[in-house]
Amino acid sequence: MEAAAAVLFPILFGTFFQQLYNAADAMIVGRFVGKEALSAVGGSTGMLTQMIVGFFVGLSSGASVIISQYYGAKRPEMVGYAVHTAVAFSILSGVAMMILGILLTPFMLSAMGTPEDVMDLSIQYLRIYFLGMVANLIYNTGAAILRAVGDSRRPLYFLMASCLFNIVLDLLLVVVLGLGVAGAAIATICSQLLSAVLVAVCLMRTKDMYRLSWRQVGLDGRMLKRIIRIGFPAGLQSVMYGFSNVIIQAGFNSLGTDTVAAWAAYSKIDAVFWMMVNSFGIAITTFVGQNYGAGKLDRVRKGVGNCMRMTVAASVIMAVLIYNWGVYGYQLFTTDAEVIRIGIEMMRYLAPVYVTYVAIEILSGALRGVGDCWIPMMLCCVGVCVLRVTWVLIVVPRKRDIFTIMFSYPLTWVITTVLFTIYYLFFSALRRSRKGMQI
DSSP: OHHHHHHHHHHHHHHHHHHHHHHHHHHHHHHHTOHHHHHHHHSHHHHHHHHHHHHHHHHHHHHHHHHHHHHHTTOHHHHHHHHHHHHHHHHHHHHHHHHHHHHHHHHHHHHTTOOHHHHHHHHHHHHHHHHTHHHHHHHHHHHHHHHHTTOOHHHHHHHHHHHHHHHHHHIIIIIISOOHHHHHHHHHHHHHHHHHHHHHHHHHHOOSTTOOOGGGOSOOHHHHHHHHHHHHHHHHHHHHHHHHHHHHHHHHHTTOHHHHHHHHHHHHHHHHHHHHHHHHHHHHHHHHHHHHHTTOHHHHHHHHHHHHHHHHHHHHHHHHHHHHHHHHHHHHHOOOHHHHHHHHHHHHHHGGGGGGGHHHHHHHHHHHHTTOOHHHHHHHIIIIIIHHHHIIIIIGGGSOSHHHHHTHHHHHHHHHHHHHHHHHHHTSHHHHGGGOOOO
16 A cells, blocks of 8 residues: 555645645635625635536546556557547636636526625636636646656645745735735636646656657547546536535525635635545545556555545544634634634534545545446435435425535435445446456
């Protein structure tokens, strides 16, 4: 598991800076502009951007899996096809998302029931954010390529640089120049551009088989089909997660601006846990992909077990820290006493049940590493998304409060964990591949 640990910790620190990057806007506008601005930056807009970007990141995971397998099998020509197809696809997807996002922003926010007092600010922030979509997707694709070949350190360095740049720009544009949420959005897209340039230059300068040459960037039909075949279930799974969270966000929107602001701040504190567990998931995908490509199945199974134990231990520690000291995190985002009170109730309700999610992330990451994506996607669809949306639409109207809404999380995590465990142990591709494998 030493190789997986070498991949894990740079990813862990990298996702920490990714969350700090995302939280900087909310912290600064919440403290220096007000709770309406905090709601605009971290409420409905945050859920929408996570869902949209998450779809592409899930889709591009198909490229990451393919690259890691071919890299492990020492097939440079196939790695080259995958790299250049993935980059071309990220550019085209970024342009499409930018245009559609700008046009549909008012409709999406209205459909979520965004409070009227934050609607104009939310539209302003989200439209500017969509202008940076091409750079956002290029960075995510480039970082996925580097991680697929075992290089997790340079994506970390690039995120650190862009995160610090984002904070400096936030302070300049929001605090000094008084541009409010528009300044926060401009700072975000400028920082995304910096990270995209850094990762592109890194790929262009390498001498290894994953080198990027802009002259070769284009869509290879066969490779694109393979990327989509593996990545589409992960992208769709991300959208379903995002959609269910949008439904939950709409439920919180109906409870007023204080609740929306509290949930927005909590989502940034809560992101520390997701940062950690997602890092383990990415690490196990890369580890499994490379070892599966090299035919080392015993190493794959041992790595999954070790990763599961490490993630459970880390989740328990994280839950204790957030439960007892998360209140200090709230004070970074707002000074409003009512927002903080509601936020503490949210935090102490959800933190103790974090551990029930762990198996979903690790087992789905391991299965994605061998290209087994469709059944895990269906399990998440039924166990998380359908059940969560059903709960919010049917049960929540009967008792509309924050606890009824939040109960949808542990309920769906526990049920989906049971489904994943049964599938992984008795029916998955790893179970079926005991007698051999082929890529």
